[in-house]
Amino acid sequence: MMFVRLSAAIAAVSLLSSAALAQGAKPTDPQIAHIAYTAGVIDIKAAKQALNKTRSKEVKAFAQDMVRDHEAVNKQALDLVKKLKVKPEDNDTSRTLSKNAADKLAELGKLKGAAFDKAYIDNEVAYHKAVDNALETQLIPSASNPELKNLLQTGLKIFQGHEQHAEQVAANLK
Amino acid sequence: MTPRWILPALTALAFVAQSISAHAATIQITMENLAVLPPEASAKIGDTVEWINKDIVAHTATARNGDWDVMLPPNKTGTLVLKKAGTVDYYCRFHPNMKAVLKIEP
Numbered sequence: 001m002m003f004v005r006l007s008a009a010i011a012a013v014s015l016l017s018s019a020a021l022a023q024g025a026k027p028t029d030p031q032i033a034h035i036a037y038t039a040g041v042i043d044i045k046a047a048k049q050a051l052n053k054t055r056s057k058e059v060k061a062f063a064q065d066m067v068r069d070h071e072a073v074n075k076q077a078l079d080l081v082k083k084l085k086v087k088p089e090d091n092d093t094s095r096t097l098s099k100n101a102a103d104k105l106a107e108l109g110k111l112k113g114a115a116f117d118k119a120y121i122d123n124e125v126a127y128h129k130a131v132d133n134a135l136e137t138q139l140i141p142s143a144s145n146p147e148l149k150n151l152l153q154t155g156l157k158i159f160q161g162h163e164q165h166a167e168q169v170a171a172n173l174k
Numbered sequence: 175m176t177p178r179w180i181l182p183a184l185t186a187l188a189f190v191a192q193s194i195s196a197h198a199a200t201i202q203i204t205m206e207n208l209a210v211l212p213p214e215a216s217a218k219i220g221d222t223v224e225w226i227n228k229d230i231v232a233h234t235a236t237a238r239n240g241d242w243d244v245m246l247p248p249n250k251t252g253t254l255v256l257k258k259a260g261t262v263d264y265y266c267r268f269h270p271n272m273k274a275v276l277k278i279e280p
Contacts (some may be wrong), residue, residue, distance in 0.1 A: 066266050070233045072248065076230050155209035158231055161269025168270060 026142040027091065033081050034088035035097070035139060036152060040070040040077070042101040046127075049105055050120045059117045062169050066124070068160065072156050080151055101145050113171045114173075128163035132156060200224055204275070205233050205246065205266075210274035217277050223254045231270065238263040 011098050027035065047066035063118045081088055092130050104123060141151040198220040204211045207226040217223060225235050225245040235244040235252065239262060244252040259280040266272040 069268070072230045149274045153227075154207055157271070158269060161208060161266070164270040165268065 029143060029145050029148055030086050030089035031091045032085060032139050032143050033148065034079060034090055037074055037077050037099050038094040039089060040074040042097060043127065044070045045105065048140065049108060053116050056117050058169055058172060059121065060141060061084050062165060069158055072159060076151060080147060084145060084147065118173055123174060124166040124171055125163060128159050130134055130164060132159050187240050198222065202226060205229060206271055208272055210272055213274045216277040216279065217256055219256050219259055220257050223256065223276065224251055226251050233266045233268060236267050238265065
């Protein structure tokens with residue numbers, strides 16, 4: 001059980017990094033903005049699915065927090081790219097992220113009740129770990145605009161909070 | 175019919191309330207970039223704590239002992255009048271990586 005979850009987390013992390021590394025050179029600011037925004041949209045979609053399916057008060061509250069926070073961060077990101085006149089640019093990492101997320105939504109869509117809750121929260125832990133790792137090791141170091149770097153750093157702290165929050169919810173579900 | 179004692183009683187109450195508020199302090203604590211500043215603050219019973227949330231996301235100031243739970247919407251301030259002494263660890267329910275301590279003296 002432990003191994004399944006761990007390997008899922010590692011797979012998620014390596015997917016993120018290998019997709020970014022596949023491009024060879026470090027991602028550009030327009031690509032970074034696109035990746036960060038996509039990562040937020042993915043988590044909002046997952047949360048909306050959870051809001052439709054869960055009956056757990058705690059899971060529901062967590063999903064509502066995810067929608068609220070990721071929408072706030074993405075709004076800030078949109079305001080910033082507008083201000084900087086940067087056009088977010090689609091790229092392999094964004095595409096891989098979206099493809100994996102669509103698969104995960106379909107997989108979770110088949111589950112019900114406690115099985116769904118557990119799978120959703122476990123995936124939230126793994127997903128935030130993967131995104132935090134990508135932000136820390138690739139996106140933040142690669143960002144050249146200081147305001148973009150700053151927003152990514154704030155985002156990282158918020159998402160680290162989500163990671164811990166998800167871990168707490170996961171522990172309570174046991 | 176208003177009893178005759180009510181006016182002096184109200185005046186006395188107003189006086190007491192005024193003298194309490196004159197001594198009570200307001201302690202400001204800022205939440206910015208997911209950090210609580212200062213992470214350790216001291217106050218007295220009767221003081222007001224004012225948490226200023228400068229972030230784009232909502233936070234809470236939630237006592238681990240269950241004494242209080244203050245909602246702090248983005249770019250808003252939340253207040254709490256302290257009623258019980260003790261050293262209280264508190265955190266943000268939405269981002270448990272935000273932790274701080276409030277020392278409340280009698």
